[in-house]
Amino acid sequence: MVSLEIRHGRLLRQRWLIIAALAGATLLCLVLDLLAGPADLTLRQVMRGVFDPASLDPRDQIILWQVRLPDALIALAVGAALGLAGVESQTILDNPLASPFTLGVSSAAVLGASVALVLSPALPFMGQAAILPVTALLFALGSGGLILAAIRVLGGERDTVILFGIAILFLCNALTAALFYVADAEATQQIVFWTIGNLTKAGWVEVVIVTACFFAVLPFSLRHVWLLTLLRGGEAQARSSGINVDRLRTLVILRTSILAAFAVCFVGTIAFVGLVGPHIARLLLGEDHRTLIPGAALCGALILSGASVLSKTLIPGVIIPVGILTAAVGVPALMALLVLQRRRP
Amino acid sequence: MTHLSVSGVCARYGRKQVLFDVTLPDLEDGHFIGILGPNGSGKSTLIRCLSRELSCQGSIVLDGVSLASQSSRALWEKVATMPQSPPAPSALFPMELLWSICRALGMALSDRALSQRIEEVLALLGLDDQALAPLSTLSGGQRQRVGLALCLIRDPDLLLLDEPTAALDLHWRLTVLELIRRRLAHRGGVVIANLHEVDLAARYCDGVVVLGHGKVVAAGPPAEVLTKEVFARVYHVEAELHPGTDNRPSLELIRPLSSQHRPKHDSDPSGS
Numbered sequence: 237m238v239s240l241e242i243r244h245g246r247l248l249r250q251r252w253l254i255i256a257a258l259a260g261a262t263l264l265c266l267v268l269d270l271l272a273g274p275a276d277l278t279l280r281q282v283m284r285g286v287f288d289p290a291s292l293d294p295r296d297q298i299i300l301w302q303v304r305l306p307d308a309l310i311a312l313a314v315g316a317a318l319g320l321a322g323v324e325s326q327t328i329l330d331n332p333l334a335s336p337f338t339l340g341v342s343s344a345a346v347l348g349a350s351v352a353l354v355l356s357p358a359l360p361f362m363g364q365a366a367i368l369p370v371t372a373l374l375f376a377l378g379s380g381g382l383i384l385a386a387i388r389v390l391g392g393e394r395d396t397v398i399l400f401g402i403a404i405l406f407l408c409n410a411l412t413a414a415l416f417y418v419a420d421a422e423a424t425q426q427i428v429f430w431t432i433g434n435l436t437k438a439g440w441v442e443v444v445i446v447t448a449c450f451f452a453v454l455p456f457s458l459r460h461v462w463l464l465t466l467l468r469g470g471e472a473q474a475r476s477s478g479i480n481v482d483r484l485r486t487l488v489i490l491r492t493s494i495l496a497a498f499a500v501c502f503v504g505t506i507a508f509v510g511l512v513g514p515h516i517a518r519l520l521l522g523e524d525h526r527t528l529i530p531g532a533a534l535c536g537a538l539i540l541s542g543a544s545v546l547s548k549t550l551i552p553g554v555i556i557p558v559g560i561l562t563a564a565v566g567v568p569a570l571m572a573l574l575v576l577q578r579r580r581p
Numbered sequence: 582m583t584h585l586s587v588s589g590v591c592a593r594y595g596r597k598q599v600l601f602d603v604t605l606p607d608l609e610d611g612h613f614i615g616i617l618g619p620n621g622s623g624k625s626t627l628i629r630c631l632s633r634e635l636s637c638q639g640s641i642v643l644d645g646v647s648l649a650s651q652s653s654r655a656l657w658e659k660v661a662t663m664p665q666s667p668p669a670p671s672a673l674f675p676m677e678l679l680w681s682i683c684r685a686l687g688m689a690l691s692d693r694a695l696s697q698r699i700e701e702v703l704a705l706l707g708l709d710d711q712a713l714a715p716l717s718t719l720s721g722g723q724r725q726r727v728g729l730a731l732c733l734i735r736d737p738d739l740l741l742l743d744e745p746t747a748a749l750d751l752h753w754r755l756t757v758l759e760l761i762r763r764r765l766a767h768r769g770g771v772v773i774a775n776l777h778e779v780d781l782a783a784r785y786c787d788g789v790v791v792l793g794h795g796k797v798v799a800a801g802p803p804a805e806v807l808t809k810e811v812f813a814r815v816y817h818v819e820a821e822l823h824p825g826t827d828n829r830p831s832l833e834l835i836r837p838l839s840s841q842h843r844p845k846h847d848s849d850p851s852g853s
């Protein structure tokens with residue numbers, strides 16, 4: 237019989253290969269995303285234009301550098317952030333349905349944006365474009381803060397956390413509905429647009445902020461890979477091994493709240509990426525968080541980037557809000573995954 | 582040389598006190614103590630106190646240092662605990678579980694050495710074929726053995742086992758207890774295990790402590806402690822432990838005793 241070391245090594249190599257394949261697919265998707273869009277740019281123009289902007293004529297340069305690159309990159313950054321936040325929250329709450337949204341972060345962001353949309357006509361000094369993401373971010377971080385406060389007061393039992401997150405979710409949805417009631421037609425329309433989620437309003441500043449947030453959080457996640465893996469063996473095992481699970485839970489929820497808040501504050505609600513991305517990664521890579529964490533981030537980026545390509549190519553000349561596509565693609569994907577999982581021995 | 586002394590331990594969940602002034606006989610290197618007692622008598626709670634998962638009053642002194650003042654690091658290096666529930670049936674592999682605990686606790690071992698050690702421990706517990714199989718595909722008894730492997734891999738001085746044999750078949754019940762004895766003879770240390778198999782406790786343990794309603798009802802060498810009266814008083818059964826041959830005692834369970842046979846003061850949960 238082959239030694240365990242060799243078999244385990246083989247398994248690990250196989251998993252890193254899958255990660256490399258995911259990274260390759262994501263890169264491919266990025267290129268496709270740069271190619272897709274109403275204005276015709278050839279692959280050659282795009283490739284040259286990325287490395288040498290001066291080679292393009294001014295119009296194409298603006299399309300590539302001011303529209304397509306930021307849109308394509310924010311898809312990757314938001315997808316990766318949601319994938320990472322999703323995988324960590326599923327593990328720490330030991331719940332396959334957990335996602336950044338279960339914690340109420342996303343509905344809080346929607347509420348914040350709605351508040352800005354309803355109030356901004358009354359605030360003449362600030363442009364809506366600036367104030368909207370800021371309030372969304374503040375509300376989202378606030379909901380994360382509420383959950384952390386609840387953990388302090390009520391204890392870090394995972395069911396308490398989930399229930400409290402869902403309570404926040406419903407509260408924010410109710411308040412948003414109340415705002416609908418008082419908002420004028422234009423604001424209502426904008427709230428709906430924002431609730432669906434779309435990438436087209438993002439510029440370079442947003443790309444840099446979300447990317448920086450992701451890379452600032454990632455090392456802390458990677459530092460916890462062993463603890464998170466251990467947690468998959470059950471909380472009782474981790475606790476009796478002397479792991480401070482409550483502290484770990486607080487840190488992870490802090491991380492996921494920050495990631496989710498920054499991910500949704502510019503682009504609105506992106507459905508299902510934070511839920512399905514981690515599940516696909518789990519099916520492909522297993523439960524070892526050394527590979528699962530990068531895998532989930534890549535899956536999130538890949539899904540959102542793929543949805544972005546679809547949103548521009550499905551109906552020629554029309555850009556469908558990407559949030560619609562992630563839900564439309566995410567639900568069947570989730571169903572298929574669940575069926576596949578059932579069939580597995 | 583491991584040495585553990587436990588005296589006057591009181592523990593509570595919220596307002597409900599479940600351990601009352603529990604004192605164990607001093608545990609010297611090489612000792613294997615069995616904690617016996619009916620469901621809800623506080624066995625698991627005692628293990629949680631000893632592993633510092635639950636804070637408690639009283640004195641627990643390990644190797645001359647109070648447990649409360651040990652650093653977590655020192656505690657991790659010395660004490661391993663197997664909780665009553667086995668590892669969760671997730672898609673994680675036993676190999677990954679063992680690997681992650683060793684890495685999470687910062688064990689200084691090369692990948693190769695760690696692999697070999699995991700392979701040895703899993704083989705010891707008959708889990709060679711399950712090393713790279715999802716925990717969800719393992720049987721309850723196999724998962725319980727994975728839980729034991731999780732403790733053994735850390736090579737602790739003090740091993741705390743909460744019903745380590747509960748889900749095991751006859752073969753593994755004996756094998757695991759033999760393994761614990763052999764390990765003690767080999768490397769020393771102290772083992773405390775909650776057990777329900779009174780006959781096996783009598784056979785393998787150096788001493789037993791019988792808990793009832795959170796108090797020590799009896800403690801000492803098994804043959805002296807496990808009398809008909811104790812079975813009646815603590816377990817509410819008519820039973821007898823026969824000495825058997827070659828130190829292989831056997832338990833004869835005769836019948837359960839109805840509640841009127843129970844002495845009144847023992848079913849008083851307030852205990853005071």
Ligand SMILES: Nc1ncnc2c1ncn2[C@@H]1O[C@H](COP(=O)(O)OP(=O)(O)O)[C@@H](O)[C@H]1O
Nearest residue numbers: 594597599618619620621622623624625626627
């Ligand atoms: N987490 C808990 N919260 C409140 N009460 C508990 C908890 N765990 C155990 N108990 C109570 O403490 C007593 C002792 O429980 P336990 O130590 O688990 O018993 P044993 O392991 O001997 O069956 C029982 O009465 C039980 O109801």
Ligand SMILES: [Mg+2]
Nearest residue numbers: 624625626665
């Ligand atoms: Mg118990």
